[in-house]
Amino acid sequence: MNIAGYFGIDLDILLIIVAVMAVLILVLLILLIRTMLTTGKLRKSYQVFMSGKDGKDLEETLIRRLSQVDDLLASNKQNEINIKRLFDNNKNIFQKIGLVKYDAFNEMGGKLSFSVCLLNEKDDGFIINAMHSREGCYTYIKEIIDGNSIIVLSKEEEDALVAALEYKKELTLT
Numbered sequence: 116m117n118i119a120g121y122f123g124i125d126l127d128i129l130l131i132i133v134a135v136m137a138v139l140i141l142v143l144l145i146l147l148i149r150t151m152l153t154t155g156k157l158r159k160s161y162q163v164f165m166s167g168k169d170g171k172d173l174e175e176t177l178i179r180r181l182s183q184v185d186d187l188l189a190s191n192k193q194n195e196i197n198i199k200r201l202f203d204n205n206k207n208i209f210q211k212i213g214l215v216k217y218d219a220f221n222e223m224g225g226k227l228s229f230s231v232c233l234l235n236e237k238d239d240g241f242i243i244n245a246m247h248s249r250e251g252c253y254t255y256i257k258e259i260i261d262g263n264s265i266i267v268l269s270k271e272e273e274d275a276l277v278a279a280l281e282y283k284k285e286l287t288l289t
Contacts, residue, residue: 209233209240214277215271219246229273232279233255238262240279 125174165173188217211234219228227247244255244266262280264272 120154144170206236209235211235211238211240211279213275213282215275215278219269220248228271228274230269232259232272232275234259234262234279234282238280242268244269244272244277 131192155186166261182191211232214229215231216226216229217267218226229243230242230244232240232242238259238261240259242259244257246253246255257268259276263277264276
């Protein structure tokens with residue numbers, strides 16, 4: 116009596132089981148070789164990474180870098196505060212300008228008289244009007260609130276106001 120007959124298993128089925136087991140062993144052997152190659156590459160990368168450094172040096176480097184990151188975060192927070200303060204202060208600075216030169220009395224050439232308008236972001240500011248004549252120079256100032264004057268403006272002053280209101284800043288930050 117053979118072994119297959121002893122266990123009550125047909126010889127054909129036993130050969131199929133052995134063939135399947137052989138294929139599984141071959142697949143597992145291929146996977147083992149692939150895993151060993153990958154592990155070898157990782158070991159080489161690790162050795163390159165750790166070469167020249169012991170664990171203490173690596174720890175000190177990490178601590179130093181983390182400290183630098185903390186310093187950068189604190190510095191960034193302070194920069195944000197400073198930038199906000201600058202933008203808040205910038206609202207009150209004269210940002211828009213309008214200038215009109217003219218000949219006030221048609222007796223002198225060269226357009227020596229002028230009206231200049233200076234406005235902030237809210238269109239508040241003033242107009243300075245300087246009229247030059249043979250007898251002297253006369254200077255007047257008129258307040259501008261929200262782009263308007265409560266005092267009647269001359270044509271030149273009105274032109275300077277319109278130029279200031281239409282003034283475009285070259286750099287716009289949001």
